[in-house]
Amino acid sequence: MSIYITNTETGKKEKLETLEPGIVKMYVCGPTVYNYIHVGNARPAVVFDAFRRFLEYRGYKVIMVQNFTDIDDKIINEANEWGVDFKDVAETFIAEYWRDVQSLGIRAANFHPRTTDYVDDIVEAIEKLISKGYAYVANNGDVYFSVRKYKEYGKLSGKKIEELISGARVEVNSLKNDPIDFALWKAVKPGEPNWESPWSCGRPGWHIECSVMSQKLLGDTFDIHAGGEDLIFPHHEDEKAQSEALTGKPFARYWMHNGMIITRGDKMSKSIGNVFLVREAIKRYGKDALKLFLLSKHYRTPIEFSDEILLENKRAALKVIKTLNRFEEKYSYPLVPKRDEYMKEIEAKFIEVLEDDFNTPKAIALIFELSKELNKSMDEGKDDEALKRYHLITRVFGSILGIFESGTKIEVQSAEEKVIDEILKVRQEFRKEKNYLAADKIRDALANAGIKVLDTPEGTKWEKFLEVNE
Ligand SMILES: Nc1ncnc2c1ncn2[C@@H]1O[C@H](COP(=O)(O)OP(=O)(O)OP(=O)(O)O)[C@@H](O)[C@H]1O
Numbered sequence: 001m002s003i004y005i006t007n008t009e010t011g012k013k014e015k016l017e018t019l020e021p022g023i024v025k026m027y028v029c030g031p032t033v034y035n036y037i038h039v040g041n042a043r044p045a046v047v048f049d050a051f052r053r054f055l056e057y058r059g060y061k062v063i064m065v066q067n068f069t070d071i072d073d074k075i076i077n078e079a080n081e082w083g084v085d086f087k088d089v090a091e092t093f094i095a096e097y098w099r100d101v102q103s104l105g106i107r108a109a110n111f112h113p114r115t116t117d118y119v120d121d122i123v124e125a126i127e128k129l130i131s132k133g134y135a136y137v138a139n140n141g142d143v144y145f146s147v148r149k150y151k152e153y154g155k156l157s158g159k160k161i162e163e164l165i166s167g168a169r170v171e172v173n174s175l176k177n178d179p180i181d182f183a184l185w186k187a188v189k190p191g192e193p194n195w196e197s198p199w200s201c202g203r204p205g206w207h208i209e210c211s212v213m214s215q216k217l218l219g220d221t222f223d224i225h226a227g228g229e230d231l232i233f234p235h236h237e238d239e240k241a242q243s244e245a246l247t248g249k250p251f252a253r254y255w256m257h258n259g260m261i262i263t264r265g266d267k268m269s270k271s272i273g274n275v276f277l278v279r280e281a282i283k284r285y286g287k288d289a290l291k292l293f294l295l296s297k298h299y300r301t302p303i304e305f306s307d308e309i310l311l312e313n314k315r316a317a318l319k320v321i322k323t324l325n326r327f328e329e330k331y332s333y334p335l336v337p338k339r340d341e342y343m344k345e346i347e348a349k350f351i352e353v354l355e356d357d358f359n360t361p362k363a364i365a366l367i368f369e370l371s372k373e374l375n376k377s378m379d380e381g382k383d384d385e386a387l388k389r390y391h392l393i394t395r396v397f398g399s400i401l402g403i404f405e406s407g408t409k410i411e412v413q414s415a416e417e418k419v420i421d422e423i424l425k426v427r428q429e430f431r432k433e434k435n436y437l438a439a440d441k442i443r444d445a446l447a448n449a450g451i452k453v454l455d456t457p458e459g460t461k462w463e464k465f466l467e468v469n470e
């Protein structure tokens with residue numbers, strides 16, 4: 001059996017053949033840290049975390065790197081707007097990133113390099129590109145990559161140089177020898193953070209950071225380079241050009257790209273402003289529903305984000321969680337089932353669909369099916385069979401895809417809690433109408449029932465009076 005993945009560079013499903021047997025070296029483009037992450041940003045994080053776990057399950061040693069872009073125009077703009085240092089913006093949102101991915105149950109990669117820790121290496125790489133004739137210094141101290149010198153430019157994204165020149169998206173910049181050249185080093189503008197270099201005080205361009213960090217940590221050639229498909233051009237095309245110009249060797253052997261999360265026809269994006277934050281989504285739908293949503297379509301296809309679809313995923317997730325809870329109520333510490341033909345057969349199916357370009361929708365369908373069967377085993381009092389199914393869902397499939405992992409108990413609001421919340425809503429209306437007499441009557445009535453009402457600046461809250469035995 002072998003693993004097949006679609007390689008963006010060839011557009012074909014290809015058998016994964018790693019550079020060193022049994023080892024997968026993989027680089028994923030991480031976030032630019034200037035804000036909280038949204039559901040779109042969560043997609044590559046969830047998908048490639050699951051893919052990496054699958055590779056490990058199939059026996060590979062995986063060395064995974066995911067960077068933080070901690071210097072960039074957007075970070076500088078935010079820092080200026082808030083009157084703080086760019087480092088503080090970056091550090092803040094790296095910390096917030098960890099909070100979000102941890103609440104999503106995404107595992108850390110092996111390395112999480114930050115651009116600003118690699119400036120010396122970046123300067124060294126640019127010097128080498130200049131000396132090899134692939135890059136030149138402009139009048140103002142910027143350094144640009146000569147796109148035409150690298151003969152394979154456009155191979156990854158399928159773009160032709162002529163199209164790029166006529167394309168309106170290439171900005172006019174008189175500092176460049178050719179409009180399609182891109183920046184490796186940007187000379188400092190007033191007030192910007194900067195580092196010394198032989199050409200000017202300045203900072204790295206965006207693309208060179210990923211070339212340098214990936215090659216420093218994984219070697220000149222490594223197995224898989226991944227990220228969202230919005231990065232294919234220009235980011236990945238440029239990374240490939242620089243890296244291969246630098247070493248004269250192939251860069252990434254396979255390129256994997258996830259499709260976009262779309263809202264109202266556009267890519268979900270901070271710059272467009274149509275974002276739904278990960279932590280809001282976790283609050284409203286729960287982490288398993290969000291992960292199901294992200295994995296229940298093939299990773300390459302775009303997915304439309306909508307409240308209805310997420311609620312549908314929430315219902316589906318709750319069904320499975322309820323089933324698992326039902327089993328866990330009976331067995332607090334389920335043990336290891338004896339692996340028999342039945343288990344082997346289902347596991348083989350699961351592997352088969354994931355080996356075929358990581359077809360998570362089919363894998364998830366298998367989990368739903370198993371969950372139904374688990375209920376049936378419990379109805380019929382077949383404990384052995386139930387344990388096998390429970391084991392497959394939580395410890396094998398869930399632990400590979402990163403869903404239903406966390407001994408998930410459904411937090412159901414009790415009838416009592418619901419009633420108190422409703423009564424407090426009515427009290428709030430009285431308060432709004434300045435009918436304090438009625439509002440206070442409600443407060444006192446609740447107090448008689450042992451419920452203390454607290455009006456705080458964040459709104460009205462309640463707690464139970466401590467019961468003291470006389
Ligand atoms: N809507 C989306 N759907 C899927 N993946 C996305 C989406 N937006 C960003 N990504 C991916 O998230 C990762 C982190 O990207 P990054 O922080 O650069 O986001 P971004 O594109 O700058 O976001 P924004 O456009 O919101 O500023 C990248 O791999 C990127 O491809």
Ligand SMILES: [Zn+2]
Nearest residue numbers: 029030210235
């Ligand atoms: Zn990158």
